[in-house]
Amino acid sequence: MLEEQIEIGVAGLDLVGRGGEGDVDAEGAREILRELKAVGGDLHALRLALTGADRGPELAAVLAALSREEAIARADRARGAA
Secondary structure, three states, X not given: OHHHXXXXXXXXXXXXXXXXXXXXXXXXXXXXHHHHHHOOOOXXXXXXXXXXXXXXXXXXXXXXXXXXXXXXXXXXXXXXXX
8 A cells, every 4th residue: 555655745756957958947836736736646645755754844845856767766665765
């Protein structure tokens, strides 16, 4: 069950940097989260995958602070641990 939640939660990570190869700014991160939530993404599972914690800074700030590569690496590690 947790693996499925993480899978749904990180489904939007391929949108990071969708305008090119780079990372996203805060507004781009908020847009990614809006889109992910609209399709039923599990934002709590995404937070767990990216930060390892139930609570913390705004999720958009976390996405904006992490490089695309780091966000995907953390999501992959979370998938493997589930």
